[in-house]
Amino acid sequence: MTIRPAPLRLIPLFGLPEIAPGSDLAGLIRDAAREQGVALAGCVVVVCQKIVSKAEGRLVDLADVTPGELAREIGAEHGRDPRQVEVVLRESRRIVRRGRGVLITETHHGFVCANSGVDLSNAPGPDVAVLLPVDPDASAKRLSDALSTPAGRTPVVISDTFGRPWREGLVDVALGSAGLAPIRDDRGTMDRAGRELQVTQPATADQLAAAAGLLMWKSAGVPVVVIEGFPFEGDGTVRRALLRDSATDLFR
Amino acid sequence: MTIRPAPLRLIPLFGLPEIAPGSDLAGLIRDAAREQGVALAGCVVVVCQKIVSKAEGRLVDLADVTPGELAREIGAEHGRDPRQVEVVLRESRRIVRRGRGVLITETHHGFVCANSGVDLSNAPGPDVAVLLPVDPDASAKRLSDALSTPAGRTPVVISDTFGRPWREGLVDVALGSAGLAPIRDDRGTMDRAGRELQVTQPATADQLAAAAGLLMWKSAGVPVVVIEGFPFEGDGTVRRALLRDSATDLFR
Numbered sequence: 001m002t003i004r005p006a007p008l009r010l011i012p013l014f015g016l017p018e019i020a021p022g023s024d025l026a027g028l029i030r031d032a033a034r035e036q037g038v039a040l041a042g043c044v045v046v047v048c049q050k051i052v053s054k055a056e057g058r059l060v061d062l063a064d065v066t067p068g069e070l071a072r073e074i075g076a077e078h079g080r081d082p083r084q085v086e087v088v089l090r091e092s093r094r095i096v097r098r099g100r101g102v103l104i105t106e107t108h109h110g111f112v113c114a115n116s117g118v119d120l121s122n123a124p125g126p127d128v129a130v131l132l133p134v135d136p137d138a139s140a141k142r143l144s145d146a147l148s149t150p151a152g153r154t155p156v157v158i159s160d161t162f163g164r165p166w167r168e169g170l171v172d173v174a175l176g177s178a179g180l181a182p183i184r185d186d187r188g189t190m191d192r193a194g195r196e197l198q199v200t201q202p203a204t205a206d207q208l209a210a211a212a213g214l215l216m217w218k219s220a221g222v223p224v225v226v227i228e229g230f231p232f233e234g235d236g237t238v239r240r241a242l243l244r245d246s247a248t249d250l251f252r
Numbered sequence: 253m254t255i256r257p258a259p260l261r262l263i264p265l266f267g268l269p270e271i272a273p274g275s276d277l278a279g280l281i282r283d284a285a286r287e288q289g290v291a292l293a294g295c296v297v298v299v300c301q302k303i304v305s306k307a308e309g310r311l312v313d314l315a316d317v318t319p320g321e322l323a324r325e326i327g328a329e330h331g332r333d334p335r336q337v338e339v340v341l342r343e344s345r346r347i348v349r350r351g352r353g354v355l356i357t358e359t360h361h362g363f364v365c366a367n368s369g370v371d372l373s374n375a376p377g378p379d380v381a382v383l384l385p386v387d388p389d390a391s392a393k394r395l396s397d398a399l400s401t402p403a404g405r406t407p408v409v410i411s412d413t414f415g416r417p418w419r420e421g422l423v424d425v426a427l428g429s430a431g432l433a434p435i436r437d438d439r440g441t442m443d444r445a446g447r448e449l450q451v452t453q454p455a456t457a458d459q460l461a462a463a464a465g466l467l468m469w470k471s472a473g474v475p476v477v478v479i480e481g482f483p484f485e486g487d488g489t490v491r492r493a494l495l496r497d498s499a500t501d502l503f504r
Contacts, residue, residue, distance in 0.1 A: 004266060004472065004473075005264050005466075005467045005472055005474060006264075007261055007262060007264065008261070008262040008466060008467065009259055009260070009261050010259060010260040010261075010262070010463075011259045012256070012259065014256060097502040097503070100500065100502070102502065111418075112417070112418040121452070161452070164416060164417075165416075165417060165496075165501065165503035166363075166364040166496055166501060166503060167425070167455065167458070167494050167496055168435060168453070168455065168493065168494050168496050169434075169435045169453045169455025169456075169458065169493075169494060170453060170454050170455060171423075171455050171458050171462065172454075173419070183420060183421045184469060200373070200413070200422070200469070201420070201421045201422060202413065202421060202422055202423070202424075202465060202469060203419065203420065203421025203422060203423050204421075204466070206419070206421065206423050206462070207423055207462045207463065207465050207466050208466065210423065210459045210462035210463060211459065211462060211466060213454060214257075214260060214456070214459050214460065214463060214482060215257045217257075217436060217454060220256065220257055221256075222257060242419050242420050243418070243419065244417075244418055244420050248352065250349040250352070250354065250356065250417070251349070251417035252418075
């Protein structure tokens with residue numbers, strides 16, 4: 001039997017206040033949704049990493065950072081603030097590529113991205129760096145638990161914009177997820193000609209993040225997007241489901 | 253001034269017949285949209301590569317393929333049909349990685365993907381391989397021109413599912429586009445604190461493809477998704493806007 005997907009609606013949430021360490025992010029999302037008349041039960045909520053990190057206090061004042069030798073070397077080579085480079089290195093497990101002012105690292109979580117995800121834009125101060133959440137899946141779980149009600153589950157995806165090899169531009173990907181399976185396993189199902197599908201495993205959480213990203217450009221002030229009508233199922237973390245084991249990765 | 257994005261609606265189109273070489277794809281999409289009461293003017297239409305390739309006759313019967321030495325070697329090594337490998341090699345400019353039954357190639361267009369995008373699933377016959385369109389941007393342009401009316405432009409994105417390094421699962425990306433800028437250039441705009449955004453260039457066409465992919469899983473029979481409410485602007489091709497020049501790519 002073919003299950004026909006229904007239309008999806010992507011709703012940008014506005015009006016969240018500036019988020020600070022200790023902010024009740026779930027409460028603020030609930031309030032903003034209520035204000036806009038958006039019901040969250042049964043919807044997927046995509047939250048941009050920046051406000052999660054701020055609420056969790058993942059901020060470093062560069063005034064407190066003393067760059068080491070490597071950070072000073074890279075800073076000089078690429079014309080970058082060595083204190084920021086130091087923070088990037090501290091957040092990383094290894095440097096994947098270095099060149100043309102770009103520092104691609106593997107974070108302690110296992111994400112491969114520019115600057116370990118450390119960002120100065122939309123930060124609370126001119127010399128404040130925002131780091132990725134320590135455990136984005138746990139952050140998603142806390143938000144999902146707080147937003148879900150007896151009326152229905154509210155899965156959460158925490159997103160960030162990453163570059164990628166071979167293609168220009170950034171796309172939003174999932175850093176963390178809770179309340180849905182981050183990957184859809186279509187293996188074993190049949191194509192329309194009855195041939196078994198072998199390698200069809202859409203990275204659902206990443207597609208949800210990318211879809212939300214269409215409404216999240218930085219100047220718009222939309223840190224949360226509600227996705228209505230997506231038939232989520234299962235559960236799982238980005239770390240286990242989407243981060244490829246280095247043993248099976250052809251690109252490490 | 254902050255421009256607040258409006259909600260988006262993603263509408264799956266059903267009921268397209270099996271597409272064959274010479275099918276009037278634009279006409280069939282228009283008919284399916286009319287049948288479902290969907291107006292296309294001002295909407296982005298995302299079309300999966302498979303039906304574009306079929307309409308354009310990009311099919312190869314493996315019975316007509318004589319594998320060369322390399323194809324026979326790779327086929328034997330990875331337990332794959334050497335005729336299919338031969339087709340993959342013919343569609344490629346070079347092999348990027350080879351291992352664990354996976355053949356990552358760079359296509360003549362410049363896409364880096366598994367098997368040069370050559371696919372046997374949802375093909376019109378058991379031994380028929382479907383190739384990528386020769387020029388997906390031109391395919392998108394033809395469709396966009398045919399679907400646009402005096403009532404409004406209808407940009408088109410042609411999508412395919414690609415794997416990526418470091419992350420499991422597949423996401424839909426844009427192979428071709430017409431009628432919109434594939435990348436959004438936010439450089440020069442300010443963040444909420446008035447700091448200039450440096451590297452914020454969302455790959456809009458890829459995000460549109462990924463969003464549509466949420467409704468396009470292969471067993472569902474949804475080859476076309478209409479995206480309503482997206483504030484597209486500009487114009488451009490995927491080849492020029494999204495394929496990174498090898499001179500500036502850290503991963504070649």
